[in-house]
Amino acid sequence: MISTRGLTRHFKVKRRIVEAVRGLDLEVAEGELVAFLGPNGAGKSTSLRMLTTLLAPTSGEARIAGHDVRADPAAVRRRIGYVGQGNGAGPYFRVRDELVTQGRCYGFDAAESRRRADELLDTMELADLADRPAGTLSGGQRRRLDIALGMVHRPELLFLDEPSSGLDPQNRANLWEHILRLRASGTTVFLTTHYLEEADARAERVVVIDHGRIIADDTARRLKADLAGDHLTVTTDDPVRTARIADRVPLAREVVVDGNEVRLRVPDGSAVLPVLLRALDAATVDVWTAEVRRPTLDDVFLALTGRSLREVAA
C-alpha cells in the first residue's frame, strides 16, 4: 500500500539546510495498522506530507497503492484520507457544512454527502455542534471533526497525524474504536502519535523515527523483547553470588548490583524468572523478593538512542 525508497526532504531555513527526512525506506502492506513514533521534530509530519502529495520530496520516491506521489498525485489523492496535525475545518465554516463539502470534494452527490455527514456527526458525537462554526469548538471537539473529515469518503488508506492529541481519555478510547473498526473493514491505517501506550497497545507495527531516519520497525512486542527486554529484579541475602548466577542466565544483559538488589534484562522475563530462582535456590541463596517488569516503548527508544522519548517529547 505504501512503498518508499530513499524518501528525503530538506528545508532551507536562513541559508541552513534542515534535513527533516533522510532516506526513508518503508513498506506497508494492505490492511496494516502502523504507528509512526518519534520525538518532536523527528520528521513524522514531513514524511506524512510527502506521502499525501502535500510536499514534494527532495529526492527518493514514494508509491501509494502503486501510484507515484510525484508522477500521479491525482490517483494518490483519490485513494487516501488525511487528517493533518492542524485543523482540517476552516474556522468560519459550520461543522455540518464542512463535512458535506468534503463529501462533495470526493465526488459524492449532494444527497449522499448530507447523509454521510449526518452519519459521521452521529458516530463522532458532533450532532449537537453541527450548526456551529468550527472555530467555536473546543480543541477536542475540533479534533473529532478533523477525524470525521478524514473518514468521509471511506478511504482505503488513512493517514492520521497525531489524531489523539487534545482528546480526553474517553474520546481517545472512542477514537481507537473507530480506528480498529476501520482496520477490521480492511482499511490501511498509518498514524503518528506521541502516546507511547497507544502505539504499544494498539498498533500491530511500530516504526520509530529519529532525526529523519527510521531506527526501528517491528511489532511492539518484538521491539521490546529484542531491544529492551524485560527487567528482572531480585533482592537476596547475597547479591554478589546472585549477580554471578544471573550472569550465567542465557541472554541476560546489563546485570547491575545495587545494595541487596540485583537487576538484569532478559528477552522473556516470565520464563527466565523461575529458572533463575531455581538456580539461586540450588546455590542456597535466600531470595526475598522477585519482580518482572515489562518494558515500554520508551525503554526501546532509550536503548536505541540513549535518550528517553518522554524527556525529548516534553
Added chain:
Amino acid sequence: MRLVAETGIVFTREVRPTLRNPVGLVFGMAQPVVFLVVFGSLLSGLTWGDGASWQWFVPGTLIMMGLSGTVSAGYLLLAEMSGGSLDRMLVTPVSRAAMLVGRTLKESVLLLAQSTLIIVVVLPFGFRLHLVGALVAMLLLSVVGVGLGAFSCALAVVARKQEPMFYVVQQTLMFPLLMLSGVLLPIDTAPSWMRLLSRLNPLTYVVEAERALFAGDVAGSAVLGGLVSAVAFAVVGVLVGARAMRRVA
C-alpha cells in the same frame, strides 16, 4: 466539465458563511458608502451641481470596493493555509485551479451584490440609472473581481511564510493602482509621466468603461477597451493564481 463542477463545490463552500450571515456583507460596504456620501456630497456642492457627480463617482467607488473587497480572497486563503484546512482540501481530488477560481468567483459575486446595494442607495440622491449600461458595467466589474481575487490569492501563497508581507505588498500596490486608474481624481490634469503610468494600468481602462456604461454609452470604444482589459486581467490573474496554488503543495 469536472473543473466547472469542482469550482461549483468550492464556490458553494466559500459563499455559504456569507449566505448564513449576510449582515457581514453590509459591514464590508461601510467604507465605500462613507466615501461615496462624503466625497459625493462635497463635490456635488462644489462643481457640478445636480446629480452629475454621482455619475462620475459611483463607477469609481465600485472599482475601489472591488479592490479593497477582493483582498479578502487572499486574506482568507492565508488563514486557511496556516490553520490546516487548505491542506485538507489540497489532499482531496479537487483541482488547484477549481480551488482558486471558486474562491475568486465568490468574491466576485459578493462584489456584484454590494454594487447592486450601492446603486440602490444612490438612486434617491439623483443617480441616473441606464439599465443596460449598468448591467454590462456590473458584469465588467465581476470579471475584474475575479482577476483581483486571483492576484490576491497568488500574493497570499507567495507571502505564506511571512504573513505580514502580504499586507505590506497589498497596501503598497493598492494605493498607486487606485490613484493611477483615475478612480478618485481625474488623471487628465496629471503630469505626463503619471498619465503614461495610468495608461499602463489595466484598471484605468476599466474605470473609463464603467463611467461610459453608467452614462448609458454602451457601444463606445471605452467599453471595448475596458472589456478587453478586464478579461485579460482576469485571465492573467487566474493563470498566475492557479500556478501559485500548485506551488503551495
